[in-house]
Amino acid sequence: MKSSLFAAALGALAAACASAAPSPADPFDFRQAALVYPRMNDGVAQGQASLVGNGQCRNSNGSSLSGYQPALYTESVRPQIHFSPTVNFMNDPNGLVYSNGTWHLFYQYNPTQNVAGNQHWGHAVSTDLYHWKNLPIAIAPEKEGEGIFSGNAVIDFENTTGFFNGSTPKDQRIVAMYTLNTDTSQTQHLAYSSDGIHFTKYPGAVISRNQTQFRDPKAFWDEKSSRWIVALALSQEFGIVFYSSPNMKDWTEVSRFQSYGILGYQYECPDLFQVPVEGGPDDGKMMYVLAISINPGALIGGSFVQYWVGDWDGSKFTPRDNAVRTMDFSKDFYAFSSWNNSPGKKAYAIAWANNWQYSQQVPTSPFRSIQSLPRELTLKYYRPTPQFGDLILNNRPVNLSAIHGKTLYKSENGNSARNQTVNLSGQGAFDITATFKLPANANITYNTIASFEIFAGDGKQSVKTGIQMGEPAVAYIDRRGAGQSFAAQNPFFTDKTSGIIRYAANYTTASSENADQYVLGPLPPSAYLDSTDQAQYIKLQAVVDRSVIEVFVNDGELAGTSVFYFDNDQIPSKVTVSVGDNKLQLVDLEVRALNSIWSKCKE
Template sequence: MKVNGFLLTSLLGCSIATASSNRPLIHLTPEKGWMNDPNGLFYDRADDVWHAYYQFNPNSTVWAEPISWGHSISKDLSTWEEKGIAIASNDTNSGIYTGSVVIDRNNTSGFFNSSIANEKRIVAIYTYNTPTSETQEVAYSLDGGLTFKKYSGNPVININSTQFRDPKVFWYQPSQTWVMAVAQSQKYSVHFYNSKDLKKWTLVSEFKQHGILGYQYETPNLVQVPIVDSTNSTKTSKWVLFVSVNPGALIGGSFVQYFVGDFDGKQFTPVSNATQILDYGKDYYAFQIVDNTPSDEVIGMAWASNWQYCANVPTSPWRSSFSLARNFTLQYANTNPESEVLQLISTPIYNGLAKNGTSYHLQNQSLETNSSLTFDLSGASNFTTGLFDFELTFSSNSSAFGNADFAALDIYLKGVNTTEYLRLGFEGNAKAVYLDRSHTNVNFVERNPLFSGQVSVDIVPAETLSETVSVYKIQGIVDRNILELYINDGQFVSTNTFFFSDGNYINTIDISTEVNKTFKLIDFQAAQYST
């Protein structure tokens, strides 16, 4: 249909999933085509539905113009229904780039009349990219987020730049103002704008050249996050500014850094000049906060890939997924014996899954070199879904090994075809959690060295029992071709994709060590699921 001179594409309800055997089950993927950044994440409180938009081209499995906003919805943040293109580009060499959605309850924009319920007054703010410019535009939906009408007064912000994108808008209650964070990417600057109506925007501050610069800044997000103590009770809050950097991560390619500070409606002031790392894995980028969550809790999702190799990963007929949704709090957490640093704690959200297979729970099991522990997840039914989690709390006794030892607790996650496996674990001298994703059969790993085989994250104890005995926790969620690791209840997170041969899913967890009297499994749980 044609509205206000713009052709809007409406491809609703196309929810017939294309069969593809290594597609994740609870990570959002497009049925076919290319996906990158999360866009316009919001929760509809009237219908209790989560909406996710994303950078999308259904006709290509690599990034290509025109880029539109794809759209999927979910009741539980685990299973998703694809709703088709929500905002389409006007022509083949332009794109509806990354942006955000807000609920304009009070109709500050004037886009709505009384026929649209307050909770359904959905406004998208995004970047319109052409070969000669990037400007910020606004569109609004009269059908609950399925389709959008572009505002006739677009663009709402134009600074005559080709590198000015990714507006993230939120309502700042104290001054009853809309606030936008948007990146002047190659100037390494986050611009903050204020608006009363989502149409007229005033530049109020800039946050420039902080942290790792890399090639450019993308997808800035600012959000107020509660500070919780160890009993999980909220005392106060700080603001967190997320800045995605690509390329230029020390690990190679894409990553997200964040800064903790204060915000007065106009200016973000960091409490220190520290730059913090949101996720230590290689596949976590373009992070976005969900707007209008049920109880204003802080929830976000990221694109689970890396621009270094996203166009080469062996999936078909789609490429890329989101991360799981995560809940975020701030906590003063030990980073060493002398310091507590205010940092984000990540908790994965995955609900309503049915156990399908054998689940395990054991406690106080010492791990010796001659007794590896093997857990068959698929169980008697012999049906492997490729979707499972495990949660391991273990102690490490450093008096039992020397600093020349490779003091590893190894966790092997083996495919039904055991020639393919992931190896992860903890090494007691380095105090690092490692992941080795190189043991797969696809040519991709051997061919593309940018898909780093080994990644690691340096950690600290969750708890110290004595001078030599410390406790650590590793939670892993595997969903066919993605592993999310949450260490020490989310103090450290590492998200990495991996690619087994089509249809070969992990069905065995094998835990072993090369050093005796060192590791004790205080608590271990694992279960396989289906959706």
């Protein structure tokens, strides 16, 4: 969060809300927080929070559920397998860290309104990245006018900060770094926790710069230089500045990454992290990726994430080239952040699944915004063209088996099937996966399209996704028919988005003498095709969840995330899988219901 647009735009709203707020009577009425600006740990002080147990139904502001029980997580627009706060407005994921068997998700949260403002760090935890348990607010502002803006968290195994005593298990030593926003400055601060719930603020700023646009720290322990490194955005100067520290308290600027990619209006949420290469001669090797969110100013409108693959030498990030790549072809994937301390040399991440162009106006209540599906990231060599190899961030959902429900349809090797309609019975969340085959040397037209159309219960509204075959093939999402009342009046709720599909490099046909050959240099066109039948196979997966669709092509080579809002309280109820002309074949199809992660709240 935080453009001056929103600060400016919401000034009037915030003031209006404060003056109209009810008098503080019900201690569980989340709205009263607008008046009192709850201090850190107010919720926790009740002693009810823990990292285990069946507390999933706790309110996101730490109070009991009395203020919201009746319709908890059952609204027609409420995703069932995506994280969202019980009430009010959420944006960026923050403080992502794996600690003592638990995945922590903090997030930018306004506990008092369903628009941005009054920023706190909300908190939830999971053991599988799908089932989330709401915890009380972790970090709150001290006084009116302050905001706890985005940041991240690390595990201080060796107690370099001195914040912990010997009795705290090493992997429970959580240090959060966040931006304290005021009208006159943005400065960087620490808070720490020994139990993963209660946070203590370290007094004073650890980095300040006489800046109002300086935020979103992403710190990590740097193995190369044996010290802490933090990336911070000089948002309106379009610079990412790196600092180093031995103890998280004393920081020294070491380098700057300046004016790369799409600038837009501001850089936000820098994230430098390591990602394993998947497949090929570098399989398992960890490489660095720098991600930067920008808002507004995405070419597609509003918010988006761009990234560079490169080298980190302990002080400086050097991208492999001057090209800019994006993680998601659609409009609702922003403030991307990776988990620190992920076990097993894996990279996991999540993003806010909305866009500042309309996120404060979308027709969801009493909450606004969700986090994306958790993603597992790898780097893979792809062939964007027959003449070019590229190391691309692969981006697929974390294994969905944790939430798999009933199989609604399953076919394999059904080469003759052209169209298939499957009723979507369940709670509104489904995993639809198909493989399409374009036979060798088939002529293609603009209508050589394989697609899913997911209908609302009324049979009229629908959201679509598909693949237009060709060189390159193109994946798209089309939400034009998915609800009119919001889309028709909002000038920024773009209907159609698309991205081009690359092809996995065919390692077996390339010389392996030089790893660079996998990156630059020709491969035969047959690298596009299956080696046995010279056909082209494309796998399309759509995870649809009431008001969001996330599309993955070829297990994450390409991803697209779009929210949509059916009118009249409709939820997904039927999918039609079809191929646009008879050259294209539906090879296999599986449709599964996904189980609500909030089901315990409904018992």
